[in-house]
Amino acid sequence: MFDLDRWREIFQSISKNKLRSVMSGFTVAFAILLFTLLFGVVNGLSNTFKDVFSDDAANIMSVRVWKTSKPFKGLQTGRRIQLKNKDFNFVKEEYDSKIQHLTARVNRNVNISYKTKQDNYSLQAVHPDHQFLEKTIIEEGRYINDRDLKERAKVIVIGRLVKEDLFGEKPAIGKRINVSGISYQVIGVFSDEGGDNEERKTFMPVSTAQMIYGNNDNLSQIVIGYNPDLSLDEAIAFGNKMERDLRKKLDIHPDDQSALSIQNMAEANKGVGSFVIALYFIVIFIGSGTLIAGIIGISNIMIFVIKERTKEFGIRKALGAQPSSIVGIVVQESVLITTIAGYLGLSLGTFILSAIDDGLEDYFIKDPSVSPGIVIGATITLILSGLIAAYVPAKRAARIKPIVALRAD
Amino acid sequence: MIEIKKLHKSYPIGKDSLHVLKGIDLHIKEGEFVSIMGSSGSGKSTLLNIVGLLDEHDEGEYYLNGQLIDNLNEKKAAILRNKFLGFVFQSFNLISYKTALENVALPLYYKGMARKERLKIAMDYLDKVELKDWANHLPNELSGGQKQRVAIARALVTQPKVVLADEPTGALDSTTTDNVMDLLRDINNEGMTVFVITHEEEVAEQTKRIVRLKDGVIISDELTNINSKAV
Ligand SMILES: Nc1ncnc2c1ncn2[C@@H]1O[C@H](COP(=O)(O)OP(=O)(O)O)[C@@H](O)[C@H]1O
Ligand SMILES: [Mg+2]
Numbered sequence: 001m002f003d004l005d006r007w008r009e010i011f012q013s014i015s016k017n018k019l020r021s022v023m024s025g026f027t028v029a030f031a032i033l034l035f036t037l038l039f040g041v042v043n044g045l046s047n048t049f050k051d052v053f054s055d056d057a058a059n060i061m062s063v064r065v066w067k068t069s070k071p072f073k074g075l076q077t078g079r080r081i082q083l084k085n086k087d088f089n090f091v092k093e094e095y096d097s098k099i100q101h102l103t104a105r106v107n108r109n110v111n112i113s114y115k116t117k118q119d120n121y122s123l124q125a126v127h128p129d130h131q132f133l134e135k136t137i138i139e140e141g142r143y144i145n146d147r148d149l150k151e152r153a154k155v156i157v158i159g160r161l162v163k164e165d166l167f168g169e170k171p172a173i174g175k176r177i178n179v180s181g182i183s184y185q186v187i188g189v190f191s192d193e194g195g196d197n198e199e200r201k202t203f204m205p206v207s208t209a210q211m212i213y214g215n216n217d218n219l220s221q222i223v224i225g226y227n228p229d230l231s232l233d234e235a236i237a238f239g240n241k242m243e244r245d246l247r248k249k250l251d252i253h254p255d256d257q258s259a260l261s262i263q264n265m266a267e268a269n270k271g272v273g274s275f276v277i278a279l280y281f282i283v284i285f286i287g288s289g290t291l292i293a294g295i296i297g298i299s300n301i302m303i304f305v306i307k308e309r310t311k312e313f314g315i316r317k318a319l320g321a322q323p324s325s326i327v328g329i330v331v332q333e334s335v336l337i338t339t340i341a342g343y344l345g346l347s348l349g350t351f352i353l354s355a356i357d358d359g360l361e362d363y364f365i366k367d368p369s370v371s372p373g374i375v376i377g378a379t380i381t382l383i384l385s386g387l388i389a390a391y392v393p394a395k396r397a398a399r400i401k402p403i404v405a406l407r408a409d
Numbered sequence: 410m411i412e413i414k415k416l417h418k419s420y421p422i423g424k425d426s427l428h429v430l431k432g433i434d435l436h437i438k439e440g441e442f443v444s445i446m447g448s449s450g451s452g453k454s455t456l457l458n459i460v461g462l463l464d465e466h467d468e469g470e471y472y473l474n475g476q477l478i479d480n481l482n483e484k485k486a487a488i489l490r491n492k493f494l495g496f497v498f499q500s501f502n503l504i505s506y507k508t509a510l511e512n513v514a515l516p517l518y519y520k521g522m523a524r525k526e527r528l529k530i531a532m533d534y535l536d537k538v539e540l541k542d543w544a545n546h547l548p549n550e551l552s553g554g555q556k557q558r559v560a561i562a563r564a565l566v567t568q569p570k571v572v573l574a575d576e577p578t579g580a581l582d583s584t585t586t587d588n589v590m591d592l593l594r595d596i597n598n599e600g601m602t603v604f605v606i607t608h609e610e611e612v613a614e615q616t617k618r619i620v621r622l623k624d625g626v627i628i629s630d631e632l633t634n635i636n637s638k639a640v
């Protein structure tokens with residue numbers, strides 16, 4: 001099929017008719033450029049969303065308590081609700097099959113010192129499963145285990161930045177540090193992708209904290225990693241049921257959000273999911289609009305080009321050009337221009353996106369980029385439309401009687 | 410070479426139709442040098458376009474080189490034009506973005522000839538019309554007479570059986586007119602059939618046979634005195 005003479009004809013026609021070649025090329029390049037940028041920006045937005053939710057495990061729900069806002073069973077409004085170990089055990093036994101990880105939390109701010117260094121840090125007293133729910137990464141040593149919990153061991157796991165503050169480059173594992181007047185052994189150092197604040201935390205067994213801070217069995221929070229096999233809807237139903245059960249158990253009005261609420265990632269995820277889907281719908285809508293505008297652009301230019309060349313085609317026919325050869329040069333020229341222009345638009349678009357990189361993170365656009373599949377698809381669409389846009393009028397032009405074509409001007 | 414019997418042609422004009430050729434009988438043998446005379450609108454171009462397979466007739470018979478022309482599709486017509494016919498138009502009809510040489514070589518491209526060969530042959534024909542030095546010029550850099558000579562070279566390059574020229578001197582001054590007619594006579598002397606349209610007596614007188622057309626019929630068909638001189 002490769003016909004050097006045909007290509008020579010086409011390159012000559014393109015280079016001798018720069019304006020119209022540039023015009024049709026520009027339309028295509030511009031359409032592909034817009035398309036690429038649009039998709040890139042939306043991908044950037046959705047990257048931001050994925051990021052926001054990727055720090056902690058996505059299948060989390062947590063039980064929080066505060067004061068009642070509704071009277072119930074003769075109890076007053078404003079009663080303070082306190083979670084206890086028995087509530088934790090209730091959740092553990094009642095919903096075992098729906099739970100992957102389970103931890104309670106007791107939160108405190110503490111002053112920690114080692115030798116001459118000291119500072120304030122936040123302490124979370126937890127169960128071993130907390131590691132998975134917070135996606136805590138153990139850098140050295142180990143996390144809290146069941147034995148620590150049972151023995152109420154005075155052990156502590158410290159964040160990377162806490163370690164740096166207190167120990168600098170020196171090893172921390174096995175050393176004893178002073179936490180608000182009580183000595184603990186450092187058993188682990190962790191890092192966390194959630195940022196610096198996460199790495200200024202410390203963890204100890206929940207049982208130890210309960211014994212030391214007030215000798216009670218109070219809990220600040222219960223955090224549940226629900227079974228990832230649950231669908232979003234099942235997970236939401238699970239959260240709702242647990243909320244009802246706990247309110248009943250703690251004598252709280254069934255609708256009292258203030259007294260006890262469950263914050264369920266499944267609900268947020270469902271929201272984000274729909275948001276991202278909506279975003280993509282908008283993009284597909286605008287994106288195909290851009291492409292259609294590009295297609296209409298090429299069609300118009302091709303109609304114009306062919307009209308302008310009608311006389312030339314008449315001459316060529318008088319000299320012996322067959323209709324198929326007329327259609328051939330027009331279509332091949334159009335496809336060549338759309339391909340090159342499409343490629344330029346695509347390259348420019350990808351270049352701009354990579355130049356933006358994380359420059360627009362303030363606008364929630366993170367690492368905007370396009371999947372090659374989508375862009376190649378768009379380019380192929382445009383090339384095909386270049387083909388059709390040229391084929392239809394070229395076919396018509398090739399059918400014009402040579403005498404009519406020769407008279408054209 | 411060209412045989413036409415009771416040829417009719419009408420153009421539709423709105424609901425009516427304009428009857429332009431009203432039963433033409435014409436026989437042109439190989440090697441003739443014929444001119445068609447007639448006032449403007451008498452149907453000369455219509456006749457030539459039908460002969461040149463650029464247009465179709467309505468009624469009657471047309472044989473080109475012994476082959477009946479009937480319901481040709483565009484592809485077949487293109488092949489026949491390329492093989493048998495060479496055209497020279499009043500307005501030259503050169504392709505503006507191609508050089509003189511490329512214009513002349515174009516019919517050979519449609520014949521399927523290799524580039525090197527066709528450029529060589531095209532150059533020979535440009536030489537023949539004394540435009541070798543202008544081979545790489547674009548049409549808009551040439552004078553009217555030069556353009557027409559390029560067009561003639563282009564018409565000849567495929568060595569057609571018949572050269573059809575529709576008022577080839579219509580856009581030229583008298584010196585270049587003579588120049589172009591000399592060229593056509595040379596071609597004819599080499600044995601090619603030449604068929605010229607004109608409305609100028611001086612031009613017609615340089616051909617060997619004059620056919621006069623009026624209102625779509627042939628009113629006279631006679632040999633000129635050049636005939637006796639020639640051969
Ligand atoms: N395509 C056409 N449609 C309608 N009328 C035409 C067309 N071509 C030519 N005519 C008319 O047919 C007549 C003959 O035209 P033409 O053959 O060009 O005459 P000539 O070449 O002798 O001047 C003229 O009246 C012209 O207006
Ligand atoms: Mg005419």
